[in-house]
Amino acid sequence: MAAADSPSATLRRHDLCSRGIRLAGKMRLDVISLLDTYVERQGLDASASVAAVEGVPVAAVERWDEQTGTQRLLENLAAYRAFRALLAQMLEEQREQLGETDTALGRALAAVLLQVSAFAYHLEELLRLESRGLPSEEETEPPLLPHLSLFERKLRGLGVLRELAQWALRSSRDLRQLAKASQGSGSAPSLPDSP
Amino acid sequence: DSHIQYERVGADVTMKCGSMDWDAAVTWTANGTDIDESHLNGSYLILKKVHLSQSGQYSCYEGSSWHLKYQTYLRVGTPPKEPLLMCRSNNYPKGFYCSWHLPTPTYIPNSFNISVIHGTREMVCEKDVFPKNRCHIRYLQLFSTVKYKVTLTVTNALGKNSTTVTFDEFTIVKPDPPENVVAKPVPNNPRRLEVSWQNPSSWPDPESFPLKFFLRYRPLILDQWQHVELSDGTSHTITDAYAGKEYIIQVAAKDNDIGTWSDWSVAVHATPWTEEPKHLTTEAQVAETTSTSTSSFMPPPTTKICDKGAVVGSGAVAVCWTAGLVLAAYGVLFI
Numbered sequence: 001m002a003a004a005d006s007p008s009a010t011l012r013r014h015d016l017c018s019r020g021i022r023l024a025g026k027m028r029l030d031v032i033s034l035l036d037t038y039v040e041r042q043g044l045d046a047s048a049s050v051a052a053v054e055g056v057p058v059a060a061v062e063r064w065d066e067q068t069g070t071q072r073l074l075e076n077l078a079a080y081r082a083f084r085a086l087l088a089q090m091l092e093e094q095r096e097q098l099g100e101t102d103t104a105l106g107r108a109l110a111a112v113l114l115q116v117s118a119f120a121y122h123l124e125e126l127l128r129l130e131s132r133g134l135p136s137e138e139e140t141e142p143p144l145l146p147h148l149s150l151f152e153r154k155l156r157g158l159g160v161l162r163e164l165a166q167w168a169l170r171s172s173r174d175l176r177q178l179a180k181a182s183q184g185s186g187s188a189p190s191l192p193d194s195p
Numbered sequence: 196d197s198h199i200q201y202e203r204v205g206a207d208v209t210m211k212c213g214s215m216d217w218d219a220a221v222t223w224t225a226n227g228t229d230i231d232e233s234h235l236n237g238s239y240l241i242l243k244k245v246h247l248s249q250s251g252q253y254s255c256y257e258g259s260s261w262h263l264k265y266q267t268y269l270r271v272g273t274p275p276k277e278p279l280l281m282c283r284s285n286n287y288p289k290g291f292y293c294s295w296h297l298p299t300p301t302y303i304p305n306s307f308n309i310s311v312i313h314g315t316r317e318m319v320c321e322k323d324v325f326p327k328n329r330c331h332i333r334y335l336q337l338f339s340t341v342k343y344k345v346t347l348t349v350t351n352a353l354g355k356n357s358t359t360v361t362f363d364e365f366t367i368v369k370p371d372p373p374e375n376v377v378a379k380p381v382p383n384n385p386r387r388l389e390v391s392w393q394n395p396s397s398w399p400d401p402e403s404f405p406l407k408f409f410l411r412y413r414p415l416i417l418d419q420w421q422h423v424e425l426s427d428g429t430s431h432t433i434t435d436a437y438a439g440k441e442y443i444i445q446v447a448a449k450d451n452d453i454g455t456w457s458d459w460s461v462a463v464h465a466t467p468w469t470e471e472p473k474h475l476t477t478e479a480q481v482a483e484t485t486s487t488s489t490s491s492f493m494p495p496p497t498t499k500i501c502d503k504g505a506v507v508g509s510g511a512v513a514v515c516w517t518a519g520l521v522l523a524a525y526g527v528l529f530i
Contacts, residue, residue, distance in 0.1 A: 180402055
């Protein structure tokens, strides 16, 4: 792990964490704004409860403060890869529903999708810095769902966006933890024991 | 036998003298004072539409022997109204607390039971020793989209009532106010005040969960506050203070991303630096000269007013300060 511990790697990590925190902050604000647009355009009740949706990565975590840096990065990356696929699916559904995506909702969805993709790439950069191989993307395709009614798809979309907003919040906290650990030790965040 | 009897305000109360017959000769006392026979129906004591002041110890004595036959402590009160419940996290991400109180007193003992449900999980809210109408709970999960549901039930001998609040993890986050707010003048700067403060000590991890701050300040002579929002750091320099005026300053805090602003901190007072006046006579003459030129409130003097050409007396700074003071004083008169 010598390369990951070098001063230049530490600086690069700190820089990536700082930029990542800003990206996550901006993304969260845009997702919250998208949520308002989505609720309005889809005719939903903003306070509607949505049960856990299959295939949507859940931001909720126990013992969050005990996670290692690598765990944080891997869980974040898996989540944003999944959201990338889910948002692309929502855009496609918009097209099917309205015959086009150049609506305010479509544009907002596309903008957030772009940010999600950018953030996933950012996380990959951080993982590369940890000299970690990137997990395969094959597992992150959205699951094939049975045919959902229009209303069920709308509710599912609400669940996706709410969970994404929580992930954006969690990500900025995760990156702060990473930056803190990096400043404290001047080395890579702790890795799981390797043989 | 001595026991406690709870009755509602306004109720009619009948007390029997233990196992004594209705027609037995008895004497009732309330807190040691004989009760008039007009309140008796045989050996029964009748209290109509009881009120709070009738709470006390009631004793019944056999007529001739004065043996104590029955004793009860009457507590007059009301069933509980719907309690007021609030939950807040001032130590995110560690946990949150809920506190409650009754809108009106019941005048009799109450017991409180609180339940906290998160999704399908029932959580334990540990009662605080002090204050006793509060309990705290640790977050088992963070970043959850599942709401918390807290139900408080209050019960007393005359009835029960309950209330429920439902909230997200992030909406109840409200830090305590910043601590140790200090405001100091800046030497040789008549319009500056340096303000510093500390994160509330209850906020466990300001590095990972940074706070942002809101500072408000005004001169004591005005009602309008100035506001400054600060995204980082625990200090700020006010640069537009009115020279020579005492200021009141407060700071509030909020998590950078979630929740609501704290209450305002304890207020601190400070006055910007002013140069010591050298000759009182000279300043009085300056005040006389400049007083007729102002007819409405003007903003504090800028460097334009402090024109070296207008110096009369011992120094440009003293004149500027004095001119500003006079202008501000005239402004106050017209407010």
